[in-house]
Amino acid sequence: MTTAYAYVATSASSGLGRTTIERREPEHDDVEIAIEFCGLCHSDVHATRSEWGSTRYPLVPGHEIVGTVTRVGDSVTAFAVGDRVGVGCMVDSCRECESCAEGLEQYCEKGMTGTYGTPDRRHDGEITQGGYSTSIVVNEGYVLRIPEGLDPAAAAPLLCAGITTFSPLNHFGVEKGEAVGVVGLGGLGHMAVKIAKAMGAEVTVFTTSAGKVDAARELGADRVVISRDADAMKAAADSLDVIIDTVAAPHDLNALIRTLRLDGALFQLGLPADPMPAVDPGLLIRKRRTYAGSLIGGIEETQEMLDFCAEHSVVSDIEIVTADQLNVAYDRMVAGDVKYRFVLDASSLKEDA
Structure with missing residues (x-):
């Protein structure tokens, strides 16, 4: 010993x-x-x-x-x-x-x-x-x-943080020109932005804080959407291939799911301690979208x-x-x-x- x-x-x-x-x-x-x-x-x-x-x-x-x-x-x-x-x-x-x-x-x-x-x-x-x-x-x-x-x-x-965000992007097969959304800009979120950009993706960051817009752009985000802004979320509808959700607090996923294209996927990485609001299954069914999790x-x-x-x-x-x-x-x-x-x-x- x-x-x-x-x-x-x-x-x-x-x-x-x-x-x-x-x-x-x-x-x-x-x-x-x-x-x-x-x-x-x-x-x-x-x-x-x-x-x-x-x-x-x-x-x-x-x-x-x-x-x-x-x-x-x-x-x-x-x-x-x-x-x-x-x-x-x-x-x-x-x-x-x-x-x-x-x-x-x-x-x-x-x-x-x-x-x-x-x-x-x-x-x-x-x-x-x-x-x-x-x-x-x-x-x-x-x-x-x-x-x-x-x-x-x-x-x-x-x-x-690196492998937790790399793995779902890799599993989904993200390639150059595809559109990736990142929810949250903390330890996981900033790695998701960097890795998705390195894969050649166009990256959209969703944040509740207007104060993080410049930080997201400095990390390489092509677009930043304030998720509390209903008009901005509506404008982002059907625009993304995959979303990496890093938020570990309960939050409504339905508006995020609407931003996915046909066959898009939202990967949940954050693990809230309290229950999440319900997901509308119709949003998944009508565009063959996927709500998935991923572990390191x-x-x-x-x-x-x-x-x-x-x-x-x-x-x-x-x-x-x-x-x-x-x-x-x-x-x-x-x-x-x-x-x-x-x-x-x-x-x-x-x-x-």
Whole structure:
């Protein structure tokens, strides 16, 4: 066992505080990683504060991990000491079901093993602890290669926000000249704009805030629609092939669905804690539209996303924070006061200790 510095929550109201945790010794197929950066995802806030329920404490959050390989098991061939690598939202799956066989580990029929907060199926059921720490040990099959040329700090959010938005666009087969709508302009939304533009799409951003019009255009949006403006929404009818909805608060989807063309699809990525207003099935039926969900991506697709982002110079817009700023950063995330993702400098965990 090796000791790592970390920041941990001990209850829903405790906030995050300094601690040390034990990491296992690398087994024959494991990779040990010295963590350099870890993105702060809004789901970290939900989990830490038990807003989705069933959080197991103590909890070290963090599933957007970038670091350097420090040790490898004797059967590992894909990675070597010194490689820059990443770990996203999962660190294992059953490896046997149909979903896993198809490279869709995120839909593992027995449940994927999350990077934090879930029982480790291969190590005595111990609860996994995440990337707000100085090191982690992960099976080689769930480690990603970070391409050269990607800034490691700005690449960290790609491992959740990047793949979460890339996967539905990729699944839909978005190509040059197609029309993509993005609902919301936060951590997920700004990545959806960047990735859709890199795919060659014409991008429309829907926002409730007139103050975000310029920001959306700076990110590359071709059109910005204020979704509270009924006339603007009517003018956008039947104009889009696919919509990526990143909003995690209850909102009416019917006006958005009307902006889809024949065979268009709306992918729901935001997960509201409260019920959503009902969808009018007639809007789906009359134009063969689809209302779908999507969950991160498998390991192969996540690597594809990283390579795509390196090719097109796509990274997240970030603000780097130190360990002692984590609790403030959480409050700022809840208030929407970040453009667009916080990233923890893991070296500050040692300095703070």
